[in-house]
Amino acid sequence: xxxxxxxxxxxxxxxxxxxxxxxxxxxxxxxxxxxxxxxxxxxxxxxxxxxxxxxxxxxxxxxxxxxxxxxxxxxxxxxxxxxxxxxxxxxxxxxxxxxxxxxxxxxxxxxxxxxxxxxxxxxxxxxxxxxxxxxxxxxxxxxxxxxxxxxxxxxxxxxxxxxx
Amino acid sequence: xxxxxxxxxxxxxxxxxxxxxxxxxxxxxxxxxxxxxxxxxxxxxxxxxxxxxxxxxxxxxxxxxxxxxxxxxxxxxxxxxxxxxxxxxxxxxxxxxxxxxxxxxxxxxxxxxxxxxxxxxxxxxxxxxxxxxxxxxxxxxxxxxxxxxxxxxxxxxxxxxxxxxxxxxxxxxxxxxxxxxxxxxxxxxxxxxxxxxxxxxxxxxxxxxxxxxxxxxxxxxxxxxxxxxxxxxxxxxxxxxxxxxxxxxxxxxxxxxxxxxxxxxxxxxxxxxxxxxx
Numbered sequence: 001x002x003x004x005x006x007x008x009x010x011x012x013x014x015x016x017x018x019x020x021x022x023x024x025x026x027x028x029x030x031x032x033x034x035x036x037x038x039x040x041x042x043x044x045x046x047x048x049x050x051x052x053x054x055x056x057x058x059x060x061x062x063x064x065x066x067x068x069x070x071x072x073x074x075x076x077x078x079x080x081x082x083x084x085x086x087x088x089x090x091x092x093x094x095x096x097x098x099x100x101x102x103x104x105x106x107x108x109x110x111x112x113x114x115x116x117x118x119x120x121x122x123x124x125x126x127x128x129x130x131x132x133x134x135x136x137x138x139x140x141x142x143x144x145x146x147x148x149x150x151x152x153x154x155x156x157x158x159x160x161x162x163x164x
Numbered sequence: 165x166x167x168x169x170x171x172x173x174x175x176x177x178x179x180x181x182x183x184x185x186x187x188x189x190x191x192x193x194x195x196x197x198x199x200x201x202x203x204x205x206x207x208x209x210x211x212x213x214x215x216x217x218x219x220x221x222x223x224x225x226x227x228x229x230x231x232x233x234x235x236x237x238x239x240x241x242x243x244x245x246x247x248x249x250x251x252x253x254x255x256x257x258x259x260x261x262x263x264x265x266x267x268x269x270x271x272x273x274x275x276x277x278x279x280x281x282x283x284x285x286x287x288x289x290x291x292x293x294x295x296x297x298x299x300x301x302x303x304x305x306x307x308x309x310x311x312x313x314x315x316x317x318x319x320x321x322x323x324x325x326x327x328x329x330x331x332x333x334x335x336x337x338x339x340x341x342x343x344x345x346x347x348x349x350x351x352x353x354x355x356x357x358x359x360x361x362x363x364x365x366x367x368x369x370x371x372x373x374x375x376x377x378x379x380x381x382x383x384x385x386x387x388x389x390x391x392x393x394x395x396x397x398x399x400x401x402x403x404x405x406x407x408x409x410x411x412x413x414x415x416x417x418x419x420x421x422x423x424x425x426x427x428x429x430x431x432x433x434x435x436x437x438x439x440x441x442x
Contacts, residue, residue, distance in 0.1 A: 011286070012286040015283045015286035017290060018287055019286065019292070019360075020290040020294055022291055023291040026294075026306050027303050027306045028304045029339065031335030031339065033335050034335055034336035060330055060334045086202055086203065086325055088202070089190065090193075090325055091192055091193075096198075119200075120206055124330050
């Protein structure tokens with residue numbers, strides 16, 4: 001009986017340890033072609049940095065954009081990357097209103113209309129080829145009057161700064 | 165009419181899973197759309213709010229609850245229901261575990277992987293500890309990485325939404341798909357992810373175990389006086405919650421893993437397993 005208990009306890013400890021190891025490996029997993037970032041749109045005219053991976057191939061930056069300024073018609077534009085959003089849903093239900101998105105191919109402006117105050121706009125920036133020392137710029141404007149809301153510099157180099 | 169009733173009775177759980185898929189997954193995403201989302205991320209995310217934040221535990225929790233209010237409400241409802249009635253969400257409605265189980269049922273047996281040798285609760289709570297406190301301890305955060313509540317809706321919505329395909333074709337997306345493939349679609353029972361890695365499943369298992377301590381709560385129970393120990397229930401359990409040698413002795417049920425799916429009830433030739441109070 002005592003031996004069985006000891007065996008069970010050891011087995012439990014071993015597999016709990018394996019779970020800890022698996023969790024640590026998963027937590028440290030990084031993919032050079034993918035990065036998650038968030039951006040809060042507040043004051044108008046601000047500029048800031050957005051670190052992206054120092055990777056020469058195509059990479060995707062998942063950008064969670066939170067709109068905390070009054071303009072609801074947003075125009076996003078940048079050179080050298082495409083912009084996608086997962087809005088609106090594939091089959092939008094009639095009782096909900098969704099941001100209307102259009103454009104976003106590389107070099108083309110991406111427009112999102114109806115982004116309410118406080119609403120989150122999930123975006124994917126698809127950066128095609130990341131040349132050494134290169135820095136890209138994303139500008140966000142008010143679609144209603146063209147006023148600059150924010151400029152964001154995409155700087156390769158991840159969390160350790162960048163080349164900007 | 166009798167044929168329909170019989171069909172409904174025999175496939176009740178499958179029909180509930182199909183309902184869960186319709187309610188939660190793209191292209192319809194009915195409940196996420198009610199919460200202002202198109203998938204199970206953002207306000208609907210059920211698995212991020214309880215991660216302990218390195219920026220401050222309480223501040224992180226409050227922010228998490230504010231950001232994922234629908235997911236918090238959903239998890240609250242799930243855990244309460246599990247405490248009193250067993251894991252009905254995980255077994256009957258969860259679109260994520262349901263999807264992997266349905267695909268696994270259609271997968272040829274020779275391709276399936278068997279994880280039943282693993283003492284799942286021990287592994288799961290080791291993994292869950294890192295999931296919950298990894299960021300706080302500086303180990304790193306799992307959060308959205310390998311997220312089952314992201315990968316399955318993205319796979320379901322990929323034919324309709326280009327942005328979902330964009331994510332799935334990144335290294336992170338493909339790693340997530342590989343994990344779902346190995347622990348779900350290709351796993352015997354289709355519930356490997358649920359049983360080993362799902363943080364909502366880990367919380368739900370705790371609630372089930374805790375509820376099992378009380379006599380008035382409903383659970384899967386084995387009448388040991390009727391059990392012949394044939395082991396058939398052990399072989400059909402999708403989450404390997406039943407342990408027994410099948411040599412005339414009743415199997416032992418682990419309430420931390422039991423899914424309350426009632427597959428064992430249907431498999432038992434003696435009718436010794438039932439769902440109810442003690």
